[in-house]
Amino acid sequence: MIPIIQTVNLSKVFREPRKDPGVAGAVKALFRPRFDAKVAVDGISFAVEPGEIVGYIGVNGAGKSTTIKMLTGILVPTSGEVRVLGRDPHRERVANAREIGVVFGQRTQLWWDLAFIESLNLVAKIYEVEPTRYKQLLDQFSEILELQDLLHVPIRNMSLGQKMRAELAATLIHEPRIVYLDEPTIGLDLIVKDRIREFIKHQNRDKGTTVILTTHDLGDIEELCQRVIIIDAGRLIYDGPLSTIKERFGKYREITFQLAKCDCTLQPPIGAEIVAREERQVTLRFDRTLTTASQVAASAMSQIEVADFSLSEPDLASIVKQIYNGALEQVTV
Numbered sequence: 001m002i003p004i005i006q007t008v009n010l011s012k013v014f015r016e017p018r019k020d021p022g023v024a025g026a027v028k029a030l031f032r033p034r035f036d037a038k039v040a041v042d043g044i045s046f047a048v049e050p051g052e053i054v055g056y057i058g059v060n061g062a063g064k065s066t067t068i069k070m071l072t073g074i075l076v077p078t079s080g081e082v083r084v085l086g087r088d089p090h091r092e093r094v095a096n097a098r099e100i101g102v103v104f105g106q107r108t109q110l111w112w113d114l115a116f117i118e119s120l121n122l123v124a125k126i127y128e129v130e131p132t133r134y135k136q137l138l139d140q141f142s143e144i145l146e147l148q149d150l151l152h153v154p155i156r157n158m159s160l161g162q163k164m165r166a167e168l169a170a171t172l173i174h175e176p177r178i179v180y181l182d183e184p185t186i187g188l189d190l191i192v193k194d195r196i197r198e199f200i201k202h203q204n205r206d207k208g209t210t211v212i213l214t215t216h217d218l219g220d221i222e223e224l225c226q227r228v229i230i231i232d233a234g235r236l237i238y239d240g241p242l243s244t245i246k247e248r249f250g251k252y253r254e255i256t257f258q259l260a261k262c263d264c265t266l267q268p269p270i271g272a273e274i275v276a277r278e279e280r281q282v283t284l285r286f287d288r289t290l291t292t293a294s295q296v297a298a299s300a301m302s303q304i305e306v307a308d309f310s311l312s313e314p315d316l317a318s319i320v321k322q323i324y325n326g327a328l329e330q331v332t333v
């Protein structure tokens, strides 16, 4: 398949004016400005196929938003190449704009004073959305994002969660083939987050919308992405399935037993240790490279009377923390 988005050695260097301290410094800077180079994105190459949902993650300042801005044509790359649907997104900005939608979680693109429905009507006009299709989409979006009660509310009066739902509807009303979402769930409660994730999933499943998602919320990633790209200090450090990271770094798993009786001792098998113990519950953590869940369970059940047990998934948050802390450097991916 032909990639819908492709970057080759994409880089962005910002020039920041350097100022020496004090008045003398300020004067000097005025007459002979000097610049520091800040490499925000450093030679990133990847390709995205149509219909993928890719999580683009990394610590604060890693270069995520800068990449998104180059993909959308807002920023011009310093070097390297970016192609979106075969076009240069900056040079062919108008043509590109028809095919994409962008949401920046921290700011709204809607008209502040207009009632939401008026904003939507305008967006639909600008993008020439066919009227019957518009009506269909409006009904569909209203249902999934629960917009019914918001249609006549001006954006300025909306809460953060309401604004974000409105924003997503307006961004997707022209049915773009690619959506860039830069922290779409930032600051939102769990219920709104769920709704937004459902909506993104629905658009992707229904229309094959390609999604690039940056987020610090790993719940978003778990819910939506099969593939993740991790960047660190502007460089790509991982590009591949989420499951691979989990397997590689999710070395430890936990198994919790509910006990039928409380007066019993348990000797953990090799590769496992007790990490929590309550009156009728005990949790063992085990190293998957040394033993298996069934071995641990069998060993425990031969020693104690077990009423029930549960196995936890590897914890993505701790895995990603390890990776951000440089764990990937020790392994070749």
Ligand SMILES: Nc1ncnc2c1ncn2[C@@H]1O[C@H](COP(=O)(O)OP(=O)(O)OP(=O)(O)O)[C@@H](O)[C@H]1O
Pocket (backbone or CB within 6 Å): 014, 015, 016, 038, 039, 040, 058, 059, 060, 061, 062, 063, 064, 065, 066, 067
């Ligand atoms: N317009 C600009 N001028 C100068 N430096 C910039 C500019 N925009 C971004 N930077 C710098 O580039 C680096 C990458 O910033 P970017 O916003 O892409 O990070 P990010 O990964 O989106 O971080 P966050 O998770 O905090 O949103 C940062 O060091 C930032 O200070």
Ligand SMILES: [Mg+2]
Pocket (backbone or CB within 6 Å): 064, 065, 066, 182
């Ligand atoms: Mg950012």
